[in-house]
Amino acid sequence: MEKNFSNKPKWIIIAVLLLLLLVIVAVIIWAIFFRTPDIPLPPDYPPQETDGNQQPIPNDQGGKLESPTGGGAVNVTYESVVTVDLSDKTVTLSYANPSMSNQNVAIAIVIDDLTVARSALITPGNMIKSLTLEDKAAKKLSVGGYDAEIIIYCYHPETGEKAMVDTRGEVTVYVTE
Amino acid sequence: MKCKVVALCLCILLLLPAFSVRSIAAENSHDPLTVKEATTVSTSPLTVDVPFALSFADATGINLNIRVNPHLVDTAKLVSPAACLSNTLYTANQTDDKVKVAIASASPISNEGVLFSLRLTLKSTPTEEDELCKLLQIKINERIISQATDRILLTGVTNGALYERDVIVNFNEGTATLNGAPYVGGTAITEDGSYRLIVTDLSGKTREINFTVDKIPDISVTVSWTNMSFVYSEGDWDPSSHTYGTGTWSPVSDGGGTVAVTNACRLTVETAFQYVEGAGNEGISGSFLSDGETVTGFVLSKNESKSVVLTLSGVPSTEMNQETLGVVTVTISEKKEG
Numbered sequence A: 001m002e003k004n005f006s007n008k009p010k011w012i013i014i015a016v017l018l019l020l021l022l023v024i025v026a027v028i029i030w031a032i033f034f035r036t037p038d039i040p041l042p043p044d045y046p047p048q049e050t051d052g053n054q055q056p057i058p059n060d061q062g063g064k065l066e067s068p069t070g071g072g073a074v075n076v077t078y079e080s081v082v083t084v085d086l087s088d089k090t091v092t093l094s095y096a097n098p099s100m101s102n103q104n105v106a107i108a109i110v111i112d113d114l115t116v117a118r119s120a121l122i123t124p125g126n127m128i129k130s131l132t133l134e135d136k137a138a139k140k141l142s143v144g145g146y147d148a149e150i151i152i153y154c155y156h157p158e159t160g161e162k163a164m165v166d167t168r169g170e171v172t173v174y175v176t177e
Numbered sequence B: 001m002k003c004k005v006v007a008l009c010l011c012i013l014l015l016l017p018a019f020s021v022r023s024i025a026a027e028n029s030h031d032p033l034t035v036k037e038a039t040t041v042s043t044s045p046l047t048v049d050v051p052f053a054l055s056f057a058d059a060t061g062i063n064l065n066i067r068v069n070p071h072l073v074d075t076a077k078l079v080s081p082a083a084c085l086s087n088t089l090y091t092a093n094q095t096d097d098k099v100k101v102a103i104a105s106a107s108p109i110s111n112e113g114v115l116f117s118l119r120l121t122l123k124s125t126p127t128e129e130d131e132l133c134k135l136l137q138i139k140i141n142e143r144i145i146s147q148a149t150d151r152i153l154l155t156g157v158t159n160g161a162l163y164e165r166d167v168i169v170n171f172n173e174g175t176a177t178l179n180g181a182p183y184v185g186g187t188a189i190t191e192d193g194s195y196r197l198i199v200t201d202l203s204g205k206t207r208e209i210n211f212t213v214d215k216i217p218d219i220s221v222t223v224s225w226t227n228m229s230f231v232y233s234e235g236d237w238d239p240s241s242h243t244y245g246t247g248t249w250s251p252v253s254d255g256g257g258t259v260a261v262t263n264a265c266r267l268t269v270e271t272a273f274q275y276v277e278g279a280g281n282e283g284i285s286g287s288f289l290s291d292g293e294t295v296t297g298f299v300l301s302k303n304e305s306k307s308v309v310l311t312l313s314g315v316p317s318t319e320m321n322q323e324t325l326g327v328v329t330v331t332i333s334e335k336k337e338g
Helices: A002-034 A135-140 B006-021 B023-028
Strands: A072-079 A081-085 A090-097 A104-111 A114-118 A126-132 A144-155 A165-176 B039-043 B046-053 B056-068 B073-079 B089-095 B098-111 B114-122 B133-140 B143-147 B175-178 B181-183 B193-200 B206-213 B218-225 B230-233 B248-251 B258-263 B269-277 B285-290 B293-295 B297-300 B305-313 B326-334
Touching (some): A072 A144, A072 A165, A090 A104, A090 A114, A090 A144, A104 A165, A114 A126, A165 B218, B073 B089, B218 B269, B218 B326, B258 B269, B258 B297, B258 B326, B269 B305, B297 B305
Parallel strands (some): A165 B326
Antiparallel strands (some): A072 A090, A072 B218, A104 A114, A104 A144, B039 B046, B046 B114, B073 B114, B133 B143, B175 B193, B193 B206, B218 B258, B230 B248, B285 B293
């Protein structure tokens, strides 16, 4: 009888630990193979506010690209180098939405599945030269260079509806302290 | 090694309108002063001969006042005199950055073509932006035929040029501003941007040069699309199987489903087109046609434009009305050499 009483708590502990171990392994497998990538999921109807960092494009030529009803047109102009300052959490870049575009745009800088920075709306005739570094990216990035993408989402200026055409461009992100 | 002295020709050509308006052409009906292409005499030290062609008739005295760029020119002397100078007294005296050429003849002389060459010993190899010398005054028989007031000589920059590197500008005299701020000659201009350099010489005359530094060229493309709405038409009803045949997708408007890309930058770009199915519509796929052939992308040179037409295939799993089927993604990249 003494023997049964002393072994039972030990087995319970072992069983609980094994169960815990199974749960941990299951979480790890899910995280590696089944977790949905953290890519920006653009809303079909974006927030209506324009990006606070947008500024007018100097010497903008004016004019308007034509597109038929239901269509759209944008000029996508950007520098292929983006810099990230980890100390003040800023992303320095150059993206312009010239006034010839007939769409508002929102952009995101992405390294694999990691969103480095994203903007609110950039209206035609404006450009953006800095964004705030996303918290998750601030923890994951380290000093050096990364191959990345800039993703441009277009939105109708009046209805706000997202266009069915996205544009992606290759950029290089340089991270500094 | 052939020494590039295009800028020398440019600086002389700047003065040609003065020559043609003033009296060389009016007085003698001869060609104005021209400068022939320089030839390299030696590479160590680097020495070039710059031929000066001056046409005139019945002159007993000719005086030329030339300014050389002290950043590039070490010494200058007159060589290869024309045959008409054989019985004349001619000298070329260099004082700092000035070279005075004086020709005196007891009897009137005439000349067509090259009168002499100026042999310049250079401090370094000039590039297209470097101005070696500038003609300031021509006197024939004590009469000033042409006189230039612009004495500013530049190195390192050409008006209207685009540079994909740092730019360093030097000038032979005066002071300068760069976009309104004081600029010290020899200072590297490293930031991308448009610049206006104004050099003011000691007499107050100015010379303005506009140029652009663009070390990181912009990628610039225009992406346009027509109505991207599609309608699905079911195939014919098969009474034996009680099913519809394979249906077709078609744009709701004429010319719908078209995406065009125009390269608006100076780089060659590669484009790639991808159709990504929306959630729940994985059974509907898309491909792109150009001139009837399936394509996945293009290479576009500067100002080149191409378009593709999206075609859909597959059967919708449920009845649809105004749903998002998928997204077209246009991927842009700079085409690398090699």
